[in-house]
Amino acid sequence: MKGQDVILGLLMKKSLSGYEIRDFIENRLSHFFDSSFGMIYPTLKKLEQNNLVTKKTILQNDRPNKNIFSITQKGKDSFLASLQNEPKPDQLKSDYLIHFYFGEYLDKEALYVLTQKQIKQVKEKLSSLNYNLKHWQESGMTEEQKMTYDYGIKFYTGSLEILENEAEKLEKNLS
Amino acid sequence: MKGQDVILGLLMKKSLSGYEIRDFIENRLSHFFDSSFGMIYPTLKKLEQNNLVTKKTILQNDRPNKNIFSITQKGKDSFLASLQNEPKPDQLKSDYLIHFYFGEYLDKEALYVLTQKQIKQVKEKLSSLNYNLKHWQESGMTEEQKMTYDYGIKFYTGSLEILENEAEKLEKNLS
DNA sequence: AGGTTCATGTAAGCGGTTACATGATTTT
């Protein structure tokens, strides 16, 4: 499933603007899918041209106008069909692990700094994940959606464990 | 770091053919980076044109000829410079989780089947990871490289836990 | 004064995938 299908999936529940779609993905899907405006707006345009969504412009006084997109029957059919496809294998893309793999070409201190930064990033990710989970749980969320959070939290918690263990080893080596 | 840098990184240790590079990535880096021949061969060509590697053709009788690539000083400089860049944030791309997130549009049985397939895939990945770890450990591996395996194993083990828990829940719901 | 939020879009191009094309040797 690509950007197009995810956008359609979100529109199944509720009509949204490009900006809101971005927001949604950032807050709820960012631990397994990501997006950018440069992908969302052109995709919505293409979707409209193919009659999978319709656009309605909402005039606003104190804010820029909004373009609200609604899914059509054709769009629903397309989304549902894409859900029937076998999912492609998951993949972890880690630039940090590439750096670490080639760690012999970096000095011990650089490796330590690298790992500390990674720890910081993972912690931030974890806390935003926990924050969003609490927040969205109140406003309603399916069992399945809850599970995707658990999955993300498990992943980052596991990463953190390994990283902290590694940082400790590296620290001993420094002194 | 992109494909180019990973290829250069592998050539730091030992001259290799495109086929061997592919093999290496498949067996040792596949849990955080992936590749294809369609990326490797054109990249090697570009690398040669820019004098970051040199090519030597080895004639073989019973097998197709091999093109062995060696890194140049310029190539080494380029690789080492790329290692200095801050790593980009890690990202998990999970088509399975996208499907699951939109689980309300699938029936319970489809979700169950989906999850069982995912479990199977993760188990396969885990066993190949364990197999490769044992295998490569014997032939020599840095501490850092070992850690990337631990990271991968932790990740897949955690995923498996969540998935099996979910499968159990789904199974109860079916009957 | 400066940063964040809301809001939309374009254009160039990157980095990679997928499919195709070929074919002998070796293992199951």
Place this chain on the structure above:
DNA sequence: AAAATCATGTAACCGCTTACATGAACCT
């Protein structure tokens, strides 16, 4: 007899990223 391994490459194209362009209102 079929599948895997060894071995190299091209061409079309996809899907997305990055950078740019604009701008008011609101928060600190």
